[in-house]
Each structure stands twice: as C-alpha cells, then as structure tokens.
Amino acid sequence: MNERRIEIHPILGLRPERRHVTIHFGDRPLPAYEGEPIAAALLAAGVRVFRKTSKRGEPRQLFCGIGRCTDCVMIVDDLPGVRTCVTPVRDGMRVEEQDGRGRWERERGGGEP
C-alpha cells in the first residue's frame, strides 16, 4: 500500500493477503486491512497525532502497543477512550482524534444511549 507497509520481510516473507477495508479518520478515508488494529492503519497512513491531553493539549500517539498504557485512545464510532492498538478496524469505522477525555455522543446531543 505504501512505504510504511512491510510487504516483503527477510524472515517473515510476504505480507499475508487480507481483505481491504476503508476507515474514516475525521473526513479522510484511509485504507486498512481487515483484522489489523486501528493504530496500525493510522501509522501506515502517516498519522502522528492520535489525541491531545486534557490539560496542556499535548499530542500523544502510541507507546506500548499492547493495550496497557492507554496513550493511543481515540474516539471510535462515537465512543471515546478506545484503545486503538488493540481494537481491530472494521469497514466504515469512524475514527476521530480525541481531545482530552473525549465526549460521548449523547453529550454532544446525539441519540439515546
């Protein structure tokens, strides 16, 4: 797909073929592979800022990559605080940069929980 995707690896060989899906980062459609975590798809697309901290608005991205540190949380399909490093992509998924703790859809005037 691009230079960040490791298509051929000296030990692991060819990247296993997986179904292509599309996720939406803000209003930007991004290509992804079925089953991969959201963070991997964003990393491959060159997205460096996943969220901003609540007090100082500092940028954060990935740190542990295995679901421990919560550095990579984002708003996914209106749900804030989703650990993108361990949450697989789904076709049509909406992923947004999270500001602080993010907001629930219902707080923004959305539908019933």
Next chain:
Amino acid sequence: MKQAEIVVVGAGPAGLSAAAAAAQAGAQVLVIDENAEPGGQLFKQIHKFFGASEHRAGQRGVDIGHELLEEVEGLGVDVVLDASVWGIYDGSTVAVASQEYSWRVKADRIVLATGATENGLSFRGWTLPGVMGAGCAQTMMNVHRVLPGQRVVMVGSGNVGLIVAYQLLQAGAEVVAVVDALPRVGGYPVHAAKIARAGVPIYTSYSVKEADGDECVEKVTIWRVDDRWQGVPGSEIELDADTVTLAVGLSPMAELAWVAGCRFLHIPELGGHVPVHSAYMETTVPGIYVAGDVSGVEEASCAMEEGRLAGLWAASAAGRLSVAAAVAAAAPHEASLARLRSGPFGAAARGGKLAMDGRRDEAWGQTLTRGGA
C-alpha cells in the same frame, strides 16, 4: 456462575504452557486473555532463541507460539479471547469483562500469567508521538507489518534493544544509533556485532537529553553521562530521527495478584514488585499460582518452564496428580530452569528468586493495603 477447575489468566508462553501441563494431567482448564489472538508477545519474537535445544533454542518465538497453540488445542483447553479479567474475589472467583457482557467464573485453582509491561524513560520530549517502547515497535513491524518509523534511535543496549534494533533493520528502517547510559553494551556480543556490522553506531555512556519536534519527534539530542549519570554539557550529539524506541526494562504486570491479596516483595533483579511465590509457583494466597514475567521478568524460555510447573502443581493441588507424580513430572522443567538461569543473563533472575525466598518472612510482616488474604 461458570465453573472451572483451573483458570489461567493470560495466553502467552507461560499461560499456554501452564494450561497444557494442567490439561495433560487431566484437569479442566479455562484460559482467558484480553487480546484478540492468543500467544502473548511470542508472535513478535521473530529471532531464534538462545540456549540448549531443550529450551527450543534455534527456534523462533513465532514458531514456538504456533506449536504451543496446537498443543493446547489438542488437549481440549477452552481459550476465551477478547476478555479482560478485572478482579479476583475470595481467592477463587474470577471477574471477567467481555466486549458485550460481564461474567464470573468460580475456579478451584488460578494461574496468573499476565506478563510484564515496558518501562518508560523520562527525558524532555519523551511523551511526543514517535517515542515508544521497543516492544511496541516490534509489535507494529513484526505482527502488523507496519514500520513504526523511518529513522530510529534505540535507547538501551540490552538484548531487547539489540535484537529489536536488528529487526528494525530487517523491516527496512534506518537505525540511527543505539544509546546506552551504561559504559558497556548490555546484551549478547553476537547481537551487538550484528548491528555494528550493519553500520549502526552504538553510543555507550550516552543518554537521551531531549527529543524535539512540533507535534512529533523530528530531532533527538543525546549526550554523554558521567559516572553519576549526569549529562555532560558540551557533549551533545544531534541526531536526525523521527522515532525513539525505549528498551529500558520491563515491570511485572501484577495488578491481579494485588487485588487478590497476594504478598509482594520489591526485588530489582526480577523487575520490581513481584508476588511472593514458592518453588511450586504458588503465591501467598492458597490456590493462586503465578508463572512467567508476572513472577519476575525473564526470557520467554523461562516463562514456558515456569508455566509447566505452575500447571502441574495446580493440577496436583486440584487432585489430578499425586504429589509423587507431580514431583517426577516437574523435575525436568526444574532442571531446565536451573540451566537457563545459570548463564550470565540468567544469574540475576536466579539471585532474585533466591532473595525472594530468603525474604518471605518480611513479606508476611507487611500491612496489606488491599485484598484480604
């Protein structure tokens, strides 16, 4: 409430080994893991393991992972994924959250094999996007096949730092430098030689001064440290890099042992606070066992042997195996562990386990802040 003879928390090398040993002894085993795939961190270990052939040396972690999975499946072990264990009550009720619902399972015996988590390192700019654990980089490139960055500074020259630096090269990244505050390379010389041959400079007695960038890492400044770990002004070297990977140790992920009321000791050689456990891998809460990094950070080969022991003894305590049979079955794994811990890198862990044994009384003297054993 669900029932299980033995609940194993964590489907990594230790947990799967524990499950296999217990199931082989005839126990009904339920493994719970919060990840979508079993195997823990084995699948990102694409290098060949060291040691003797009995420790699967020469095999790559990813292949060992597949073998373990096959073994566990063949024994009919129930593996539940995408499920987080968040509590243990009365030493036997395991509370679990799956994606859509919560549930509990009553366990005769529990094996905690929750692993470890990577340590951070504080310097100016360490929270910037682009600074991550070396294991994180390993997961992204070896499991998900995405490069974490193009130009990487590796901090730490222990085996993790050296091996992941080499794997970054294999994946197509440039490793700008390996930096270590210690005066000499920490890991095996053979790994250091591999990356040195590839032209990667290794700066010993150097540390990161700062990482700079607007919204992500664009530049990394390293500087020499003196014998009191203080940076030496004027010794700065600026590196053009977009990523910093930290290989500065791991800490046991022992929250469940805390909430279950297990006694702890702080043993630096084992990575920090560890649940006190016997040679049978049983903690101070009867019926709760530990295995692998949660009981003290070591190599995956050690985790697998500890898992076998924990599984055997838990099955024996559950009445599936006579003590004599368990002793006989445990012997080769104990011998193997002793050999793994006899080398220069295993000696620290062996010392740590001995220290823990020697300080058991101290642990019992502590006041518990949580739990109720």
